[in-house]
Amino acid sequence: MNYRHSFHAGNSADVVKHSLLIALVRALQLKEGALTLIDTHAGCGLYDLGGDQAQRTGEAVQGVLRAFADPNPLLDDYRAAVQAVNAGDEPQLYPGSPRFLAQLLRPQDILILNEKHPEDAYTLRGVMRDTGAAVHERDAYELWLAMVPPRTARGVVVVDPPYEQTDERARITATLAAAHRKWAHGVTVIWYPLKDQATHWKWKQQLRRIGIPKLLLVEHWLYDSEQPGIYNGAGLFIVNPPYAFTQALPPMLEALRAALAPEGHRGEIISGWLGD
Template sequence: MLSYQHIYHAGNLADVHKHALLACALDYMTRKPKPLSYLETHSGRGLYHLDAAEAVKTGEAEAGIGAVVDWFGADHPYAKALSKVRDQHGAAAYPGSPVLAASLLRREDRLHLAELHPRECEALHEAMFMSGAKVYQQDGFEMAQAVCPPTPRRGLMLIDPSYEIKTDYATIPACIAKLNRKWNVGVIALWYPILTEGSHVPMIDALLARNLPDTLRHEVRFPPARDGHRMVGSGMFFVNAPFGLEDECKRLDQLFAAL
């Protein structure tokens, strides 16, 4: 349960997909002059360095953001976040979701971030020190249920587990439905891997059967990172999807299809 280290995968094509949509969602939500809450259930360490031995070993970042950075013009919110983080931390820095969100949010917004792994949580505290985020060394699903509905009530939650715990696929639909009942105005964004065996399919079918409000599902495919690698795509499922996100989905469809 505590073995997953995202540094091996930071900046890969799944991160590109997830972070591009997350950045667009937050960009839209921060256009209104009302504060919001950002919650994340599986935060990782928040900030990564793509020249670290672990990242270099897999080559996933090189085949990910390293190969497709020109997909995102300077005005794209993902590019803005990446540029801001690299200006502060160096050209090899890469923002995990918490740092990406913090770079796009405003002083009046609030962040609640959970990470169960002790060393990753310690690094998360360090990465988020200046952001005012509340960091929890706690199971992310428990944090989400405890904090919801947050203050401010406007906001977005990212659910982004590693899925090393195979029961996550079965428990997530009920968890999201409960969160939506408690926090009916909240945007809930779920990331999931697309594996060769299709483990995500029953989970998505169960989510669709819940008749959740304003859902948006987006999936992209890409070549495996190396021979035998089981992840061949990335998916995002939104509840109360922000306006205009479908346009970015269509743009990403074309870009990923050309890989």
């Protein structure tokens, strides 16, 4: 699957991913100690929802626009973060993960971004120039391993690849295993698209074999039954999520499910520990 951010900006997967990313970082910030936030596949950082690529799919209509139309206050933090990069009531621009993370920074926190595609990296530097973020242009998996453990005692690595390469899941699995050996207490967030259950089940078995004690799974299935050959939703693997985050998760997931369920479908968001 080729999942380039610019074609899917503001879709249902982004709403879930960014809502949970905000909640996760804020849960970690309940402690005063500095955080290092690392985004391995940062993309362009900011996307025009009226642009060619976003309009070609029109996925924001079923994602961020539905979240903005939903009254549930549990989505307020997400809506405020999107609104922060827009002038009007309805979003015309969509922030990528780097802009969401930049809004969450405290003075003691550090933001490290990486984007391998030269054109996207150039755009990213311009978008992030007012944030103090460090921007790298390296292989994502080499950078991930090189940056852990970070200089601060705590941190988060966000891994959000386009899944263009057939070995993407294998590289994630191998790098996660190596990174966990170096930084066993670190928090890692891995985003993935859901296309078919068989491929995903096989990957989950491979990740289980790494033996990470605290590996949380969150899956957002859009439809009431699997739709073969098409995008069915997305999920997150979260290593070492903080207790405050996991305790607040059930009502947040229900709010997201209700806001994003396609017409004629209830949809489903499930969560649980991968080892269970």
